[in-house]
Amino acid sequence: MEETAENLKQLAKFGISEGISEIILTTRNDSAAETKANAAPFGIIWKNNKMFLRLFKGSKTYENLMREDYFAANMTDDAVLYAKSTFYDLEAEEFDDVLHITEIGNENTKISISVPVLKKADRFVLFKCVSRLEASDSVIIDIEPIEYFVLNAEKEGFVFNRGFHSVIEACIHLTRYELTKGPTHVDLIRHHQKIIQRCGRKNDKAGFSIVRRKLMEIEAGEDKL
Numbered sequence: 001m002e003e004t005a006e007n008l009k010q011l012a013k014f015g016i017s018e019g020i021s022e023i024i025l026t027t028r029n030d031s032a033a034e035t036k037a038n039a040a041p042f043g044i045i046w047k048n049n050k051m052f053l054r055l056f057k058g059s060k061t062y063e064n065l066m067r068e069d070y071f072a073a074n075m076t077d078d079a080v081l082y083a084k085s086t087f088y089d090l091e092a093e094e095f096d097d098v099l100h101i102t103e104i105g106n107e108n109t110k111i112s113i114s115v116p117v118l119k120k121a122d123r124f125v126l127f128k129c130v131s132r133l134e135a136s137d138s139v140i141i142d143i144e145p146i147e148y149f150v151l152n153a154e155k156e157g158f159v160f161n162r163g164f165h166s167v168i169e170a171c172i173h174l175t176r177y178e179l180t181k182g183p184t185h186v187d188l189i190r191h192h193q194k195i196i197q198r199c200g201r202k203n204d205k206a207g208f209s210i211v212r213r214k215l216m217e218i219e220a221g222e223d224k225l
């Protein structure tokens with residue numbers, strides 16, 4: 001994916017720029033799974049004309065994208081969706097299916113692919129995984145955008161709300177705390193809590209309450225909703 005002015009402009013409209021853009025990634029679950037779809041926040045990395053994901057092993061998204069070639073990058077400023085999808089499964093009603101028709105082979109054989117997306121997303125981009133490079137703890141997946149969708153045309157522009165961004169930071173620190181139990185992460189979650197209280201919108205505060213509940217569950221040694 002070249003960082004041409006045209007590509008930068010098109011993707012910027014959808015909240016993706018060079019560097020790392022945090023989106024909610026939705027994938028289809030294995031047919032044997034209890035639920036059809038999965039959602040969780042991930043970073044789309046765009047550096048040196050390459051666009052890719054780095055997925056650490058152990059997540060459902062990792063499992064799904066080792067099997068499926070398509071996913072959606074959902075853009076939203078809904079802090080509850082970020083926090084809930086980081087630590088818990090979303091309900092089936094929170095997803096819609098989008099059907100993408102693609103052509104393969106010389107005979108123009110058409111195959112249709114359906115990818116789950118978030119009903120509450122403002123916009124989403126359908127991506128294709130083009131190659132995978134596995135390491136011991138993670139996989140790098142090269143990706144290409146294939147189709148762009150706008151669900152909420154009224155939500156244009158980008159307002160930087162410190163409260164919303166602090167919810168995302170708190171989610172990241174809590175995923176790291178889950179792995180390492182490093183106390184600095186808890187200090188940083190408290191730091192972001194203060195920003196959320198001061199600058200956040202109602203929904204950012206609701207998002208943080210999911211983080212706080214999860215932290216209490218981890219500290220109590222139980223990990224359920």
Ligand SMILES: Cc1cc2nc3c(=O)[nH]c(=O)nc-3n(C[C@H](O)[C@H](O)[C@H](O)COP(=O)(O)O)c2cc1C
Nearest residue numbers: 022040041042043054055056059060061086171172
């Ligand atoms: C904003 C944000 C960005 C994240 N980016 C990544 C990432 O790029 N790679 C990764 O492996 N995990 C990332 N994570 C952690 C996953 O979202 C987390 O492990 C999640 O529980 C995976 O859910 P799943 O098992 O439903 O796929 C990120 C978390 C947050 C909050």
